[in-house]
Amino acid sequence: MDELVLGALTDYLSAQRGEPTAVLAARRLSVGHSRAMYRVDTDGGSFVVRVEQGGVFGTSGGEEFGVMQGLARAGFPVAQARWYEPTGNVLGRPFFVMDFVEGAELPDERAMDEVTAADFVRTMADLHALDWKSAGVDEALAVRPSSPDEATHLQIERWAGLYRAAAAAPIPLLEEAAAWLHHRAPPLERLSVVHGDAGPGNVVQADGRIVAVTDWEFAHLGDPAEDWSFCLSMRGSRTLPRETWLELFDRVASFRLDEDGWSYWEAFNLFKGACANCTCLDLFERGGNRAPNMAIIGTVLHRSFLRRLVKVVHR
Amino acid sequence: MGGERPVGRPSEGALWASVAETVQRVVLPALGDDPHTRQVAIHLVGLATYADRRGPDPLPARIDELADVLDAAARAGATLVDGRWTDGSPRTPDDVLSAAGAVLAAAAEADSLDEAGPDEAGLAVRDDLRRVLLRHLDEDLATEDVLLAAFRGKLPDG
Numbered sequence: 001m002d003e004l005v006l007g008a009l010t011d012y013l014s015a016q017r018g019e020p021t022a023v024l025a026a027r028r029l030s031v032g033h034s035r036a037m038y039r040v041d042t043d044g045g046s047f048v049v050r051v052e053q054g055g056v057f058g059t060s061g062g063e064e065f066g067v068m069q070g071l072a073r074a075g076f077p078v079a080q081a082r083w084y085e086p087t088g089n090v091l092g093r094p095f096f097v098m099d100f101v102e103g104a105e106l107p108d109e110r111a112m113d114e115v116t117a118a119d120f121v122r123t124m125a126d127l128h129a130l131d132w133k134s135a136g137v138d139e140a141l142a143v144r145p146s147s148p149d150e151a152t153h154l155q156i157e158r159w160a161g162l163y164r165a166a167a168a169a170p171i172p173l174l175e176e177a178a179a180w181l182h183h184r185a186p187p188l189e190r191l192s193v194v195h196g197d198a199g200p201g202n203v204v205q206a207d208g209r210i211v212a213v214t215d216w217e218f219a220h221l222g223d224p225a226e227d228w229s230f231c232l233s234m235r236g237s238r239t240l241p242r243e244t245w246l247e248l249f250d251r252v253a254s255f256r257l258d259e260d261g262w263s264y265w266e267a268f269n270l271f272k273g274a275c276a277n278c279t280c281l282d283l284f285e286r287g288g289n290r291a292p293n294m295a296i297i298g299t300v301l302h303r304s305f306l307r308r309l310v311k312v313v314h315r
Numbered sequence: 316m317g318g319e320r321p322v323g324r325p326s327e328g329a330l331w332a333s334v335a336e337t338v339q340r341v342v343l344p345a346l347g348d349d350p351h352t353r354q355v356a357i358h359l360v361g362l363a364t365y366a367d368r369r370g371p372d373p374l375p376a377r378i379d380e381l382a383d384v385l386d387a388a389a390r391a392g393a394t395l396v397d398g399r400w401t402d403g404s405p406r407t408p409d410d411v412l413s414a415a416g417a418v419l420a421a422a423a424e425a426d427s428l429d430e431a432g433p434d435e436a437g438l439a440v441r442d443d444l445r446r447v448l449l450r451h452l453d454e455d456l457a458t459e460d461v462l463l464a465a466f467r468g469k470l471p472d473g
Contacts, residue, residue, distance in 0.1 A: 028351045169408045173448055175416030176423050183427030292358035296466045300459035307452055313423075314445065 001026045001038060005091055009040065009049065012090045013097070016083045017044055033280075033293055034059060034217060039100055046100035048079065052093045054289035057276040058162040059217035062086055065096040066140020067219045071193070074135035076127060077212045079204075101212045103204035110200040112239050115208040118252050120200070123210045124231075125253035128192040128224035137193055143220060148188040151222040156181050156271070158220075163275035166282035173310055177271050180313045184264055191221045196272075198227040199235025218272075228255055229265030234273075263312050270309035277302035331367035335360050339470055354468065361465020369458050374408060377451050381415050382406045384443045388418075393436035395421050415444050 001009070006023055014021040022043045029037040029048065034056040038049045052061045061084065068081040079098040086094045112120065130137075138144055143158055145151040160178045163171065195202070196218025204212040232245050249255045257265070281298025283289040320326065325333075339360045346352050382404070388395070389402040399421070400414040422441040426432040433441060461471050 028349075170412040170416045172412055172416035172419050172444065173452070176419035179420035179423040180427070183424055292355065292362045293466070295362055296358060296462045300456065300462040301466065303452055303456050303459065304463065307456060310445075310449065310452070 001028075008090050012083075012085065013040075013042060013044075013047070016097070019044070033057075033297060035061070035215075040097075041100075047082070047097050048100050049091075049095055049097050051091055051095040053291075054093065054283050056279055056283060056289065056294070057217070058166075058279050060142070061094050061096055061217075063140050063142060064217045064219070067137055067193075067216050068098065070132070070135045070137035070140060071127075071130075071216075074130055074132070074137070076130060077123065077210060078216070079212050079214065101204045102206070103211050104206045106205075110235065110239050112200040112203075112205065112236075113208070114240065114244065114248075116205050116210065117200075117236075117240055117244070118248055119208060119210050120203060120205075121248045121252040123203075123213060124195070124198055124224075124227055125255070127195065127213070128227070128253075130193055132191075132193045132221065138221060141220060145191060145221055148191050151188055151191055151220075152185040152268070153182060155220060155222055155226075156185070156268075159272045159275035163278040166278040168282075168285075171278075171306070173306055174271070174274060177267065177274075177309050177313050181264075181268055181271060186223070186225070186261065186264060188223045192224045194220055194222040194224060194226050195230075196220060196226070197230065197235070199231035200239045201235055223265075224255070225257060225261065225265045226268060228253075228257075229262060230269045232262070233266045234269055263315070267309055267312040270305050270312065274302055274305035274309055277305060328367050331363045335363035335367065335471070338363065357468055357470060358465050360470055361462050364461045364465075364471040365459065368461065373451070373454065377447075378406055378408050378411045380447055381444065382411045384440065384447060385411065385414055385418070388436065388440035388443070391436050391439075393434075393440045395425070395433055395437035395440055415448070419444055 006026060009026070010021065010023045013023070023040055024043060025041045026038050026049075029039050032053075034053055036051040036053060038051070040047045040049055050061065050064075065081050065084040068078045071078045072080055079101045081096055081098045084094075084096040085091070088094050132138055143154050145154050156178055160174070163174060195213065195216065197215055202213065202215040203210050204214060228249055232242060232249075236245055246256075277297050279298075280289075280294040280296075281302070284291075284294035284298055338356055343353065343356045343360070346356060385396060385400040385404075386402045389400055395418050396414075399417045404410060404414070418440060422433050422437060425437065432438065464471065
């Protein structure tokens with residue numbers, strides 16, 4: 001952070017805390033693509049500032065902030081979300097501030113041993129069973145299904161709509177996949193809070209426990225199978241063997257699917273990724289975000305997801 | 316003398332190669348340990364290398380190829396194409412890609428609703444479109460391989 005930004009942030013934190021606050025140190029935490037994250041140490045505590053990046057992946061910091069507050073009310077392990085700045089007037093882009101949660105320093109952000117993985121599975125099962133209505137989690141969400149069976153279709157349309165708005169021309173293989181997903185959507189009995197990007201790398205862990213689940217920008221109401229599949233075939237695929245994850249899902253969360261079910265949700269998550277990645281090329285072209293990773297995600301990452309998606313759909 | 320070289324100004328290729336080589340050999344070693352800055356620099360090297368190597372835009376030829384498939388299906392009377400494309404329709408990218416997407420989506424729907432799936436002509440146009448689109452996709456992925464390597468933190472040829 002340069003001095004001008006630090007000054008603006010210092011003023012903002014002082015105003016929010018209601019007392020003069022000195023920023024002692026600030027450093028970027030990771031190479032996040034949709035959000036830039038800074039650890040900010042002050043004389044009033046340590047915070048994380050999570051800054052939007054121009055609309056990458058079409059997600060909203062406001063929704064994420066509201067979901068995290070709702071989950072904290074329900075006693076779910078998340079960092080306490082403190083303040084949301086939606087205007088962009090302070091740092092040039094909207095952001096929110098949450099408490100910094102201390103965890104283990106890992107050589108690889110996706111590293112997770114089996115003991116911690118079991119606690120992760122238990123934590124996600126707790127999320128899926130959570131009484132989201134009492135905690136008001138749904139109030140933060142823009143997409144609210146009126147019935148469980150509507151949820152997956154709404155999500156397919158959400159991602160398809162995002163790609164259609166961002167891409168310069170239709171992408172026929174994505175249109176085919178959207179139809180395939182709609183016509184094979186499994187029935188759902190109960191709506192759950194779905195993290196949407198679940199797995200190693202999006203948690204704070206220490207001593208074999210999950211201290212906090214992070215990165216809630218994709219959270220929505222839907223089918224828990226989406227999270228288990230995301231962990232299995234995407235975030236957790238190089239962390240533990242597939243068989244180990246499946247055994248943990250079954251033993252710890254009593255969750256199991258047949259091969260068709262796993263294929264469906266793998267396709268769903270690949271579709272979601274391929275669609276979301278289209279926003280990056282759009283931002284790069286229009287000047288909303290000219291960082292080189294935007295061009296990379298919008299081209300080869302998008303097409304890598306699409307290639308894997310096609311393999312499942314054409315199977 | 317010269318051959319294909321532009322006269323009196325640097326070529327696009329030389330400009331991009333200069334960006335890539337300068338960032339890789341001069342800027343990157345001077346950046347220190349900050350992982351974010353180093354990663355952005357590697358991404359930029361990948362982007363410049365891609366820009367240098369990617370060649371002319373393949374879209375016009377691809378649109379013609381897809382339109383040829385749709386024209387042939389329309390002439391053959393494939394019901395999947397009915398209302399979505401007519402032989403000799405304008406070959407704008409938006410029209411052709413919209414029609415290809417609509418035909419594939421209709422085939423996926425027919426496949427789901429009816430155990431028999433699309434008719435023979437429908438299967439033929441679906442398979443032809445898939446084959447062409449997959450080849451285009453694989454060509455792009457091969458061209459963009461340097462971007463994927465950069466995303467994973469690898470420098471070109473390194």
